[in-house]
Amino acid sequence: EVQLVESGGGLVQPGGSLRLSCAASGFTFSSYDMHWVRQATGKGLEWVSAIGTAGDPYYPGSVKGRFTISRENAKNSLYLQMNSLRAGDTAVYYCARWNSFDYYFDYWGQGTLVTVSS
Amino acid sequence: DIQMTQSPSSLSASVGDRVTITCRASQSISSYLNWYQQKPGKAPKLLIYAASSLQSGVPSRFSGSGSGTDFTLTISSLQPEDFATYYCQQSYSTPIFTFGPGTKVDIK
Numbered sequence: 001e002v003q004l005v006e007s008g009g010g011l012v013q014p015g016g017s018l019r020l021s022c023a024a025s026g027f028t029f030s031s032y033d034m035h036w037v038r039q040a041t042g043k044g045l046e047w048v049s050a051i052g053t054a055g056d057p058y059y060p061g062s063v064k065g066r067f068t069i070s071r072e073n074a075k076n077s078l079y080l081q082m083n084s085l086r087a088g089d090t091a092v093y094y095c096a097r098w099n100s101f102d103y104y105f106d107y108w109g110q111g112t113l114v115t116v117s118s
Numbered sequence: 119d120i121q122m123t124q125s126p127s128s129l130s131a132s133v134g135d136r137v138t139i140t141c142r143a144s145q146s147i148s149s150y151l152n153w154y155q156q157k158p159g160k161a162p163k164l165l166i167y168a169a170s171s172l173q174s175g176v177p178s179r180f181s182g183s184g185s186g187t188d189f190t191l192t193i194s195s196l197q198p199e200d201f202a203t204y205y206c207q208q209s210y211s212t213p214i215f216t217f218g219p220g221t222k223v224d225i226k
Contacts, residue, residue, distance in 0.1 A: 044218070045156075058214055111161060
């Protein structure tokens with residue numbers, strides 16, 4: 001059974017840093033592109049970052065230069081290092097697996113809440 | 119970047135109603151369009167991929183259509199478990215993706 005379990009969320013002050021983790025199981029982690037998607041309370045879904053099987057990262061302009069996505073295939077783990085956090089980064093952060101054959105997110109974690117506030 | 123819009127932003131409907139949600143892309147995305155359903159406190163769930171392909175296990179009352187810039191999600195007969203928020207997502211500009219703003223379907 002495919003499982004994605006996020007951790008690392010919490011309360012952080014503006015300008016602070018946080019590192020999210022996503023533990024994957026039930027599939028060959030190294031063979032899949034992985035993504036982070038966030039959702040502010042009561043708002044829509046926002047794509048945050050992606051990492052390919054070769055470790056190539058991608059970001060939207062809203063987080064580029066502040067967030068770093070990485071993966072550790074030996075540990076079946078995905079990470080998101082978030083620096084210079086702003087109030088606008090407050091959201092539930094989901095990790096999601098990308099199905100590269102049919103082009104969709106086929107599995108999602110349960111999410112971890114990040115709150116940026118003083 | 120490709121922008122996605124959805125209409126309406128919310129709707130009220132009754133059990134048994136036919137419901138149609140529209141998604142529009144700012145440029146042609148061929149058929150690279152997915153639909154997700156999200157219930158409060160839960161992760162999104164894939165309903166339709168490639169504009170019109172029904173994901174395994176999803177009831178056949180859900181259907182999708184369209185190509186290019188205009189797409190539609192239809193629920194043929196709304197059931198109590200279908201009250202949720204629906205998002206479209208373009209997968210054309212891989213791996214940089216965008217979602218629509220969502221359509222909330224609630225009980226009339």
